[in-house]
Every structure is written in structure tokens, then in C-alpha cells.
Amino acid sequence: MIEFEIFGNKDTRSGFGEGLQELGKKNPNVVGLCADLTGSLKMDAFQKENPDRFFQIGIAEANMIGMAAGMTVGGKIPFTGTFANFSTGRVYDQIRQSVAYSNKNVKICASHAGLTLGEDGATHQILEDIGMMKMLPNMAVIVPCDFNQTKQATIAIADHEGPVYLRFGRPVMPIFTKPDAEFVIGKADVLLEGTDVTIIACGHLVWKSIEAAKKLEAQGVSVELINMHTIKPLDTEAILKSVAKTKCVVTAEEHMIAGGLGESVAQVLTRNLLVPQEFVAVDDTFGESGTPMELMTKYGIDTDNVVAAALKVIARKNA
Amino acid sequence: METLELERIASQVRRDILRMVAAVNSGHPGGSLGCTDFATVLYFEVMKHNPASFSMDGIGEDIFYLSNGHISPMWYSVLARAGYFPTAELGTFRKLGTRLQGHPSTDKKLPGIRMASGSLGQGLSVALGTAASKKLNGDDRIVYTLHGDGELQEGQIWEAAMYAAANKVDNVIATIDYNGRQIDGDVDQVLSLGNLRGKWEAFGWIVLEMDGHRIDEIKATMAEAKALSGNGKPVVIIMKTEMGQGVDFMIGSHKWHGVAPNPEQLANALSQLPETLGDY
Numbered sequence: 001m002i003e004f005e006i007f008g009n010k011d012t013r014s015g016f017g018e019g020l021q022e023l024g025k026k027n028p029n030v031v032g033l034c035a036d037l038t039g040s041l042k043m044d045a046f047q048k049e050n051p052d053r054f055f056q057i058g059i060a061e062a063n064m065i066g067m068a069a070g071m072t073v074g075g076k077i078p079f080t081g082t083f084a085n086f087s088t089g090r091v092y093d094q095i096r097q098s099v100a101y102s103n104k105n106v107k108i109c110a111s112h113a114g115l116t117l118g119e120d121g122a123t124h125q126i127l128e129d130i131g132m133m134k135m136l137p138n139m140a141v142i143v144p145c146d147f148n149q150t151k152q153a154t155i156a157i158a159d160h161e162g163p164v165y166l167r168f169g170r171p172v173m174p175i176f177t178k179p180d181a182e183f184v185i186g187k188a189d190v191l192l193e194g195t196d197v198t199i200i201a202c203g204h205l206v207w208k209s210i211e212a213a214k215k216l217e218a219q220g221v222s223v224e225l226i227n228m229h230t231i232k233p234l235d236t237e238a239i240l241k242s243v244a245k246t247k248c249v250v251t252a253e254e255h256m257i258a259g260g261l262g263e264s265v266a267q268v269l270t271r272n273l274l275v276p277q278e279f280v281a282v283d284d285t286f287g288e289s290g291t292p293m294e295l296m297t298k299y300g301i302d303t304d305n306v307v308a309a310a311l312k313v314i315a316r317k318n319a
Numbered sequence: 320m321e322t323l324e325l326e327r328i329a330s331q332v333r334r335d336i337l338r339m340v341a342a343v344n345s346g347h348p349g350g351s352l353g354c355t356d357f358a359t360v361l362y363f364e365v366m367k368h369n370p371a372s373f374s375m376d377g378i379g380e381d382i383f384y385l386s387n388g389h390i391s392p393m394w395y396s397v398l399a400r401a402g403y404f405p406t407a408e409l410g411t412f413r414k415l416g417t418r419l420q421g422h423p424s425t426d427k428k429l430p431g432i433r434m435a436s437g438s439l440g441q442g443l444s445v446a447l448g449t450a451a452s453k454k455l456n457g458d459d460r461i462v463y464t465l466h467g468d469g470e471l472q473e474g475q476i477w478e479a480a481m482y483a484a485a486n487k488v489d490n491v492i493a494t495i496d497y498n499g500r501q502i503d504g505d506v507d508q509v510l511s512l513g514n515l516r517g518k519w520e521a522f523g524w525i526v527l528e529m530d531g532h533r534i535d536e537i538k539a540t541m542a543e544a545k546a547l548s549g550n551g552k553p554v555v556i557i558m559k560t561e562m563g564q565g566v567d568f569m570i571g572s573h574k575w576h577g578v579a580p581n582p583e584q585l586a587n588a589l590s591q592l593p594e595t596l597g598d599y
Contacts, residue, residue, distance in 0.1 A: 031451075031455070052455065053455070055451065057482065058478075058481070058482065058485075060478035060479075060481070060482065062440075062441075062444065062474070062475040062478055063444045063447070063475060063478035063479045063482055064444075065444070066441045066442075066443075066444025066445050066447075066448065066475065066479065067444050067445070067447050067448035067451065067479075067482075068448060069434065069444075069445055069448060070384075070434070070444065070445035070446060070447060070448020070449040070450075070451075070452070071448040071449065071451055071452045072448075072452075073375060073376060073377060073382065073433050073434070073448070073449045073452060074376050074377070074378065074449060074452030074453055074455070074456055074458070075376050075378075075452070075456070076451075076452045076455065078448075093438050094441055094444075094475070096438075097435050097436070097437065097438045097441060098434060098435065098441050098444075098445060101424065101425075101426065101435045102424075102425045102426075102434050102435045103425065103426060104434075
């Protein structure tokens with residue numbers, strides 16, 4: 001029986017807020033920058049405790065990224081905060097030149113990523129950000145799965161020298177990773193060991209995949225579940241080790257198929273071990289207004305989509 | 320430093336610029352020649368800096384960012400002549416494997432450069448970041464930037480301008496290369512800046528003006544800007560220059576923004592500029 005200890009229900013953005021607050025206490029070089037979304041990003045605690053190290057930029061994201069890059073000259077470790085849409089697409093060229101190409105120690109922290117931003121609709125529901133960020137040389141891309149892991153990831157990236165994109169979200173979701181679990185950038189977590197299919201997921205889709213694994217188990221399917229919290233650098237070894245056993249893969253993410261985790265995994269498989277793969281991700285369309293869970297269902301990134309993809313990929317393997 | 324000596328350095332920098340762009344038949348001589356006198360005064364008279372032991376963090380040093388990165392030949396020459404790296408390396412400009420990339424970069428580790436630039440409009444924000452870092456570090460040195468006038472058409476410049484005044488940033492001195500030209504022609508025709516002094520004043524900056532080709536005036540204005548810093552307001556200098564300054568057939572025309580002289584034109588240009596410190 002698949003069972004996970006649940007440590008409560010919270011949003012991943014709150015994990016970022018707590019992680020940043022802890023960094024404020026232990027690392028005097030950490031500074032925070034926010035573009036008029038301090039409450040939404042849960043940066044208020046850091047702001048309150050470190051007023052000299054918090055910079056309210058206003059609604060001027062390009063200036064925020066440029067300033068963050070400039071702050072690294074002098075040894076600061078800037079954490080920028082705004083919605084994922086305004087953290088990436090709006091400021092892509094600023095990130096490209098002043099952060100990635102210049103290889104500056106900036107942490108771009110992005111909340112409200114993907115469809116689960118919900119009612120605000122497609123203008124704010126970015127589904128292309130992982131792709132944009134992973135294409136940039138020097139940039140690490142991290143998508144933690146729950147509150148605890150987002151907190152640990154926030155703390156861990158302060159010790160990683162170089163640009164990082166940290167992506168998290170708004171909805172309240174179950175917490176299933178341990179509060180003190182060490183976060184290692186680039187090292188995947190194998191959550192379930194199984195033999196019939198490998199499911200590789202990131203972000204909110206890790207919980208959906210746990211639920212899917214339970215349903216599959218009830219049908220006699222043995223699932224190996226990997227939480228791929230770091231999209232770049234990708235843990236190729238973990239993928240190949242698992243796939244050598246299961247011979248088929250489902251990837252699951254709250255992102256476009258194009259540019260996402262699934263595409264990165266497909267690249268690894270194509271080069272090393274060609275096996276069937278199915279993609280649970282948004283297929284070349286914008287979102288719309290709705291509750292987070294309604295949207296996940298409508299756009300095909302819910303528990304049942306993971307189940308269907310697993311059964312399909314196993315059938316392809318056995319065909 | 321004596322004005323005469325600064326003029327001698329500037330003459331050599333102009334020769335370097337022309338020889339660098341001619342050697343690879345690419346690069347941006349117009350704006351480079353126009354900003355030579357300013358950068359010479361900045362590096363040889365105004366800034367406190369350590370060419371012999373460059374550090375990325377620049378603690379205790381004044382820092383300069385070139386926001387209009389396309390005039391890199393001028394910056395590279397000034398950096399080399401100031402002692403950041405051997406002048407012989409100027410001969411590698413824009414060639415495969417060089418540290419002197421077409422636009423300034425940090426990935427090749429060229430001493431003197433702390434941020435890539437080229438895509439316009441980003442340098443003022445970067446300067447504000449470093450200025451904030453200096454304040455947190457208790458470092459009272461100043462951050463200098465240079466911008467093209469055409470570059471002011473980028474919206475990010477005005478985001479940064481608004482931030483600086485609202486937050487009383489007073490350890491940044493920005494300079495505008497006000498030559499009135501950009502790639503497609505006169506700035507007034509492409510997209511007029513209107514009342515530029517009035518715009519900066521409305522954004523809350525102290526505005527100074529200077530002739531960018533009179534060494535004494537640059538020295539005096541930079542000293543005034545420095546004296547005005549530390550008082551709760553950012554300072555900008557609108558610097559009147561001529562694109563192509565120092566070469567009679569290049570001066571005042573946008574046509575030499577991004578075009579290199581051919582061998583005959585190079586010989587003609589060099590004949591107008593004394594070789595004072597020895598060509599690289």
C-alpha cells in the first residue's frame with residue numbers, strides 16, 4: 001500500500017517566504033527585491049526583520065533584475081520576487097544579458113506559476129517559463145514539489161554560486177516531504193520504487209502523481225515515482241537507472257509540453273535509451289479563468305491524466 | 320593629471336579605436352571617438368581604482384559601467400592604457416577567442432569589466448544595484464555610468480531614473496553621450512527626446528551639462544558632480560559631444576556609428592591624430 005505521511009496543507013510560496021526569512025537570519029549577504037507583490041510572495045517577514053536588506057522596486061521588473069545583477073558586485077546574494085510571468089517573459093533580455101551571460105549570483109524567485117494561479121486567467125498563467133529559463137546557459141532551474149521542499153530549496157540556492165530560477169505557486173496542497181529533508185540541487189528524489197512504469201514529475205504534479213500511483217497500484221501496476229525538482233542540471237543518472245528497469249516513462253508537469261521537463265527527459269532518452277514516453281503537460285494552448293483544480297482537470301494535468309498516460313505508455317511498451 | 324597629458328592619452332585612444340575597428344572591418348567608431356575625452360578624464364583623473372589588481376567586487380573602488388556597450392573599442396583602449404591588461408591585446412578585438420568581445424562581456428574574464436552590456440537600457444539599473452551594495456557594505460565610493468542618448472528611448476532607463484530619485488540614491492553619477500545621432504539618423508528624427516534636461520529634473524535628478532570635448536570642462540564638471548553626490552539626490556550629466564570627434568570626415572555624422580574605415584580612410588584619419596604613447 002502506497003502511503004505518505006502528510007505534514008499538513010500549505011502553498012509552496014509560503015515555503016519560499018519561510019526559507020527567505022531563515023536566510024535573513026543566517027546569511028547577512030542575502031538581500032530581497034520585490035516588484036509590488038510582497039504579500040503575494042510571502043516576503044513580508046524578511047522585509048520586516050531586515051528592512052535595510054529589502055528593496056521595494058515598484059512595478060518595474062526590468063529595473064529589478066538589473067539592480068539585482070548590480071548588487072552581486074560587492075558580494076550580495078539578491079533574491080528577486082514577483083509572479084512567474086513577470087519574472088521571466090517580461091524581463092527575458094535583462095536576465096539573459098545581466099544575469100545569465102554575466103553569470104551573476106542572482107536568485108529569480110517566481111510565484112503563481114502555471115495554471116494554478118487560477119482565476120486571474122491566462123495573462124498571468126505562464127506555462128513557458130521553464131523552457132525560457134532552461135535555455136539560458138549558466139541558469140539552474142528548480143521546481144520544488146511542496147511547502148517543505150520549497151523552503152529547503154530556497155535555503156539551498158543561497159549556497160549555490162550562480163544564477164537560479166526557483167519556481168513555485170499559489171494553491172494550498174498537501175505537504176509530503178519531511179521538514180528537515182536535505183535539498184540537493186540536481187539530485188532527484190525517488191519517492192516510490194516500482195517496476196512497470198517510471199513517472200517523472202515536478203512541482204504540483206508530484207502530488208498528483210502520488211495519487212495516480214495509488215490508483216495504478218489498485219489496478220496492479222507497479223510505479224516508480226521520481227520527484228525531479230531540478231530541471232537543470234538534470235539528474236540524468238536517476239532517469240536512466242529507473243528507465244533501465246521499467247522501460248517506459250511518463251513525465252508530468254504544470255507547463256507546456258514544449259520546453260518543459262518532459263522535453264528534457266526525452267532528450268536524455270533519445271541519446272541514451274530509447275523507450276516510449278507520454279507527456280502530461282499543457283498542449284500548446286493558453287489557460288483561462290477558473291479554480292486551480294478545475295483548470296488542472298480541464299487542461300489535462302490532473303491525477304487521471306497521469307493514470308491514463310501510464311496505462312498508455314505501458315501498452316506501447318508491451319505492443 | 321595635466322590637461323595636456325590627458326589630451327595626449329585621448330589622442331592615442333582615438334588611434335587605438337580606429338586601428339581596432341579597421342583591422343576587423345567592424346565595430347562602432349563614431350560614438351567611441353565621441354566619448355574618448357570623457358572616459359580618459361574619468362579613468363586617469365576622476366576615479367579611484369586599481370588596474371593592477373582588478374577585483375569583481377571593487378570594494379573601496381569607484382566603479383564604471385558602460386551601458387551603451389557598442390562603444391567597446393573606446394573602453395577597451397582606455398582600460399588597456401590605464402593598465403588593466405596589455406595594450407597588445409587590443410589587436411585581438413572582435414577576433415575568435417578574444418577577451419575583447421564585440422560588446423563587453425564578463426565570461427572571458429577581461430579585467431575592468433563587471434557586467435555584459437550591448438542590449439541597451441540596462442546599465443543604469445545595474446549601477447543602482449551596485450550603489451545599493453556599496454551602501455550596505457559601508458563603502459563610500461561612487462558608481463559611474465555612461466549612456467547613449469538614443470539609449471534613453473529604452474523604457475528601463477526611466478524605471479531606474481524613477482527608482483533612484485524616489486530612494487534618494489546619491490552615490491551614482493550617470494552621464495549621457497548627447498551627440499544627437501543614432502543608427503537611423505538624428506535622434507530628433509528617429510524619436511525625439513524632447514526636453515531632456517526637463518525630463519531628468521522632473522524625475523528628481525540633479526542635472527549638469529558639459530562640453531564632452533573640453534578636458535578642463537570635463538574635469539570641472541566631474542568634480543562638481545562628485546561634490547553634489549552624498550546629498551540625497553542622484554546626479555546626471557548631459558554631455559554634448561560629436562560623433563566621430565577628432566577625424567574631420569567622420570565628425571557629426573551618424574554614418575560612422577557602426578562602420579569601419581577602409582585602409583585609405585584609416586591612413587587619413589590617423590594622420591589627424593598624433594601617436595603619443597605608441598601604437599599597440
